[in-house]
Amino acid sequence: MFAFGYVWISIKGTPAPRDVAPIVVSNHVSFLDPVYIFFSHMPVILSAKENAKLPIVGLFLTALQIIPVDRAIRRSRRDAAAQIRRRAIDNKWPHVLIFPEGTTTNGKALISFKTGAFAQGLPIQPMCIRYPHKCISPAWVNRSMPYVMFRLMTQLVNFMEVRVQYLPVVEPGLRDLKDPRHFTETVRHMMAASLGVPCTEHTFLDMKLAVMAKKLHLPPEQLPELSRMEKLFHIDYETAEAYLKKFSAMDTTHSGLLHIVDFLKALDLPLTPYTMQVFQMFDTSEKNYVNFREFMAGLAFVSTHTAFSSTIEAAFYACDQDKDGFLSRKEVEQALVQTFPSLGAIQVTYLFSTSRV
Numbered sequence: 001m002f003a004f005g006y007v008w009i010s011i012k013g014t015p016a017p018r019d020v021a022p023i024v025v026s027n028h029v030s031f032l033d034p035v036y037i038f039f040s041h042m043p044v045i046l047s048a049k050e051n052a053k054l055p056i057v058g059l060f061l062t063a064l065q066i067i068p069v070d071r072a073i074r075r076s077r078r079d080a081a082a083q084i085r086r087r088a089i090d091n092k093w094p095h096v097l098i099f100p101e102g103t104t105t106n107g108k109a110l111i112s113f114k115t116g117a118f119a120q121g122l123p124i125q126p127m128c129i130r131y132p133h134k135c136i137s138p139a140w141v142n143r144s145m146p147y148v149m150f151r152l153m154t155q156l157v158n159f160m161e162v163r164v165q166y167l168p169v170v171e172p173g174l175r176d177l178k179d180p181r182h183f184t185e186t187v188r189h190m191m192a193a194s195l196g197v198p199c200t201e202h203t204f205l206d207m208k209l210a211v212m213a214k215k216l217h218l219p220p221e222q223l224p225e226l227s228r229m230e231k232l233f234h235i236d237y238e239t240a241e242a243y244l245k246k247f248s249a250m251d252t253t254h255s256g257l258l259h260i261v262d263f264l265k266a267l268d269l270p271l272t273p274y275t276m277q278v279f280q281m282f283d284t285s286e287k288n289y290v291n292f293r294e295f296m297a298g299l300a301f302v303s304t305h306t307a308f309s310s311t312i313e314a315a316f317y318a319c320d321q322d323k324d325g326f327l328s329r330k331e332v333e334q335a336l337v338q339t340f341p342s343l344g345a346i347q348v349t350y351l352f353s354t355s356r357v
Contacts, residue, residue, distance in 0.1 A: 015041065018095050021125035022088040025117050027191060028099035029107040033129055038064070043097035044087050046080060046116070071102060071204055081116045088122055100184070102204040107131065110192045111202040112227060118187065119180035121172050126191045201225050205237045212241055213292075216248040219256040224293040233300035243296045257289045 015024075024043060026033065034045060038060075045061070049068040052058045067083045070076035087093040100113035107130060117124060176183035192199045202225055210220035223244075229235045250266040251258050260271070260279045269275045282290045282298035290298070319331050 009036070015095075016125050019091055021123045022091075022096060023084075023117050023120065023122055023124045024095050024097045024127055025100050025113075025124055025187065025191075026097065026127040026129055027107070027110060027195065028101050028104050029129060029131060030104060032131075033099070034097075036129075037097055037127075041095050041097065043095040044093055045097045046084065046099070049076070067096075077116070081119065084116055085120045088120055100188075103207045105207070107195075107197070109197050109200045109202075110188055110195070111200055111204075111206070113184045113188045115180040115184050118176075118184040121177055123171065124187060126187055126194075128191050128194045130195060201227050203227055205240075208237065209240055209244065212244060216244065217254040218244070218248055218251070218292065222256050222291045222293055224296060229296065229300065233297075235296075235300050240296065243299055244292065247292050247295050256291055258291070258295060259289045263290075 024037075024041065026037065034047075037043065037045075042064075044065060044067060046067045046069060047061055049070045052061050052066065052068060054061075067080050067087070068076075069080035084096055084098070088096045096117075098117040100115075100117055101111050102114050103111075105111055172183055176186075188199055205226050206223065209223055209226065213220045213223060226235070226237065226240055229240065247258065248254070250262055252262060260276070260283070263279055263282075264271060264275055279290075280286065281302065282294055284294070316327070319327055319334075321331055321334075322328075
């Protein structure tokens with residue numbers, strides 16, 4: 001820690017004995033978090049599988065017998081949860097440390113917690129870490145580890161405040177055993193109150209999508225909360241990423257706003273009353289442009305709405321004049337020209353060649 005300019009660490013509270021609280025949970029801001037925690041606790045840590053491949057750091061993680069988890073694979077998460085319980089109930093192991101956010105954040109809020117640590121029915125000790133700073137934040141978000149390390153070492157002094165708030169040792173009640181999310185939220189809001197930050201429903205996948213948006217030169221602040229979109233439209237991360245790439249390809253100015261002209265240009269459609277109605281399905285506030293949140297909600301709605309599927313099916317059979325279950329080039333051309341008289345022959349040919357009918 002001294003090598004990174006941390007000459008003073010303020011510690012409040014005392015770690016609970018392992019037999020009192022076998023699991024420790026902490027917010028996660030920087031790669032420096034585990035450095036301090038390893039020094040003070042030498043715990044068994046739950047860590048992303050890819051961290052074991054990091055230079056030097058990976059060797060230490062392997063030596064400490066971490067619990068590896070692939071956050072994108074459900075089976076890996078289940079296996080990790082089983083290992084958490086096995087080591088937590090065995091007093092031969094040290095404390096089990098878990099960062100329930102599943103990723104690093106800038107420390108300005110607590111994002112959604114994973115329930116793995118809280119589903120074991122065991123007492124938990126929250127640990128809150130924050131880094132007061134004026135110039136250089138140690139937050140490991142959208143920046144490489146070497147970059148953050150170099151910036152920290154060029155600053156004269158860095159500050160780290162470790163505030164450990166010990167909760168009364170409480171065995172989970174019947175509600176907590178049946179609903180680990182209730183236990184999770186109780187601890188999360190307690191930690192947020194200690195840190196003086198709000199709670200949000202963002203998850204690790206939201207952070208992952210934000211990184212993708214940054215790579216595509218789109219403003220991450222316009223992204224919707226994936227957990228909310230999943231509840232409303234059953235959208236998974238892969239679908240959200242595909243929508244984001246599609247939006248980026250259509251938004252040629254990378255302003256984060258898709259105007260009707262760009263929307264229709266990407267689809268090779270003319271500006272007509274019909275195409276304006278299509279755009280208005282996304283632009284519900286009639287601003288003549290949509291951001292990614294509106295674009296994603298519009299696509300999700302039309303793709304999951306049963307009436308939309310029925311309409312598409314009816315349109316297909318209306319165009320299929322010979323009733324053979326396929327649309328020929330001639331049938332598609334006739335339907336397009338009737339709907340969009342201003343379409344030229346080249347546009348009609350292009351639309352047919354890019355469609356899968």
